[in-house]
Structures are given as C-alpha cells and as structure tokens.
Amino acid sequence: MKWLKSLLVAAALQTIAVAPVHAQSNLDQIKTAGVFKIGTEGTYAPFTFHDASGALVGFDVEIGREIAKRMGVKAEFLEGKWDGLIAGLDAKRYDAVINQVGITEARKQKYDFSEPYIASKAALIVRADNEAIKGFGDLKGKRAAQSLTSNFGKLAESNGAQLVATDGFDQSIQLVLNGRADATVNDNLSFLDFKKHKPDARVKVAATQDKADYSGVIIRKGEPQLLAAINEALAAMKADGTYQAISEKYFGQDVSK
Incomplete structure (x- = not known):
C-alpha cells in the first residue's frame, strides 16, 4: 500500500505543477505597478495640450488624472498623433486612450468604451x-x-x-x-x-x-474589471461635483449632456 500512497502523492504534485496559473487582470497589474498609462495627443486644446510652461494640461488630462486617483494609482500620459493612438492599445503601449474618442459602433466591435463622459457637436x-x-x-x-x-x-x-x-x-x-x-x-x-x-x-x-456625439475612455476588449473601475470613477466624479468643476473650468458649463 505504501507504493500506492507514493504514487498518489506524486500524481497530486504533478497536477499542481501543471495547473494553470491565473494571470492577473489588467486592473490588478495597474494597481501593482501604481500607474495607469493613458494614450493622448497633447496637441488638441482644450482637451489635451501643453501650456506655456510645457506642462500637459486639458479637460481630458484632468479627467484621466482623476480616474487614476480614484483607482489608487498615478496617471502616466504617453503622447502620440491621433492616427496612431488607438492602434497603440493593440500594441499595449498604454491601458486606455483618453482623447475625445467618439463612441461608434465600428469601434465598439473591437474595443470597449466607458460610459460617455462628454458630449460635443x-x-x-x-x-x-x-x-x-x-x-x-x-x-x-x-x-x-x-x-x-x-x-x-x-x-x-x-x-x-x-x-x-x-x-x-x-x-x-x-x-x-x-x-x-x-x-x-x-x-x-x-x-x-x-x-x-x-x-x-x-x-x-x-x-x-x-x-450630439459622445466620447468615452477606450480600452481593449476583455478587461471588464478595468472598465468597471473607470465607470465607477466617472460616476463618483459626477456625484461629488469634481466633474462639474473640471467642466466649468474649461467650458463654463456641464459638457456631459
């Protein structure tokens, strides 16, 4: 019987060794790294641009920083030309794009969007x-x-x-x-x-x-935890008046509707 026990133990150890390790979700990875990487243009005032001192500022930039803050991490912006921004998601250069990306059916086929955070015409x-x-x-x-x-x-x-x-x-x-x-x-x-x-x-x-057209935070598909965290942050910003303050700073009115 001793040999049978040994065989069973060996089989159990082998099962543990080959058992798949569950990969961290992207949200977990963001929290571990402490950084939420955001793709943006940096040339599209008043949404994302550089002020006289060279600092990256704008409505979308402040929205991105607030989302990161409410996720318990810091925002890191990676700038690029519009035509390559969304492709940067596929290349995993960043976790999201916050750059007035219009929510369209075509884009929704390949990517996920947050709830709309701004309306424009x-x-x-x-x-x-x-x-x-x-x-x-x-x-x-x-x-x-x-x-x-x-x-x-x-x-x-x-x-x-x-x-x-x-x-x-x-x-x-x-x-x-x-x-x-x-x-x-x-x-x-x-x-x-x-x-x-x-x-x-x-x-x-x-x-x-x-x-009106609506824009949202765009991320890769298959990241439901990250999407939920972004939506929770946006909802909290609107509930506590932070969104209204940012909106009035740049536009003098609520631009969410």
Whole structure:
C-alpha cells in the first residue's frame, strides 16, 4: 500500500505543477505597478495640450488624472498623433486612450468604451469672409482640413469634401486661415476655446450639427474589471461635483449632456 500512497502523492504534485496559473487582470497589474498609462495627443486644446510652461494640461488630462486617483494609482500620459493612438492599445503601449474618442459602433466591435463622459457637436468652420459655405452640403468639392481617421474627417468626406491631412485642430485652423483649406469640420467646444484665446482670429462657424456625439475612455476588449473601475470613477466624479468643476473650468458649463 505504501507504493500506492507514493504514487498518489506524486500524481497530486504533478497536477499542481501543471495547473494553470491565473494571470492577473489588467486592473490588478495597474494597481501593482501604481500607474495607469493613458494614450493622448497633447496637441488638441482644450482637451489635451501643453501650456506655456510645457506642462500637459486639458479637460481630458484632468479627467484621466482623476480616474487614476480614484483607482489608487498615478496617471502616466504617453503622447502620440491621433492616427496612431488607438492602434497603440493593440500594441499595449498604454491601458486606455483618453482623447475625445467618439463612441461608434465600428469601434465598439473591437474595443470597449466607458460610459460617455462628454458630449460635443460637429462645427463647420470657415474663414470669416467665406460666404460660399453655409452648410455641410456645401462641402462638396471643397478642401477640408482634417485628421483622416477622426469622426469629423469622415463627416466632411461623407459630404463630398476632399480631405487635407492634418495632425489636429490647431493645424486644421491654420490651413483654413491661410487658404490652403476651405473649411474644417471640428469640435464646437474646441472652437469656442480657440476663440476665447484668439478672439480676433478670422474664422467663424458656418453650421453646427443638431445631434450630439459622445466620447468615452477606450480600452481593449476583455478587461471588464478595468472598465468597471473607470465607470465607477466617472460616476463618483459626477456625484461629488469634481466633474462639474473640471467642466466649468474649461467650458463654463456641464459638457456631459
């Protein structure tokens, strides 16, 4: 019988040795590292940009820092151009992208989004002396300065515009101002912020879409614990007034609706 006991013990040890080790969830890894890595542009005022001192600031930046804080970790921002930001999730360069990423059905097929944290409308921006473009339908055959993969770029293209590739809002506005583009379709909130800082800039809003678009924090699929933690942080921020304070700081109003 001694040999049988030995055989059973050996079998049990072998089972333990080959038993799969459950991998830590991404949320566990974030908490262990103490860092929530966030992809962002850093060139898209007032959402994510650098102030006069060179510090990374903006509405999305403050939202990201608050989410990290409520998860018990620090936010670390990794900057990149818009067209490669979401691809950085696939490469696992960061844990999330917080950069006014529009929630679309196409993106939801491959990624998960938090609950919406901001609502915006598309604004058709032209030079102040442009009387030919009065609505989105007037973009047909015109040059629109756009980030090529953004929702705004797709909207301009769907209205017949020829896209002129740019790195973001500021470059798009400059191309409109210097006549290298006829228009840009961009965020109405970005335009209001731009005019607040440069009231004499000779650009105007020719039209604004009625329907609001919503943006969320975007993460890889299959990370339900992280998604829940992000949503909990956003809900807590809205409940205790932190979201309202950040929103009013940049826009003078609640931009969640």
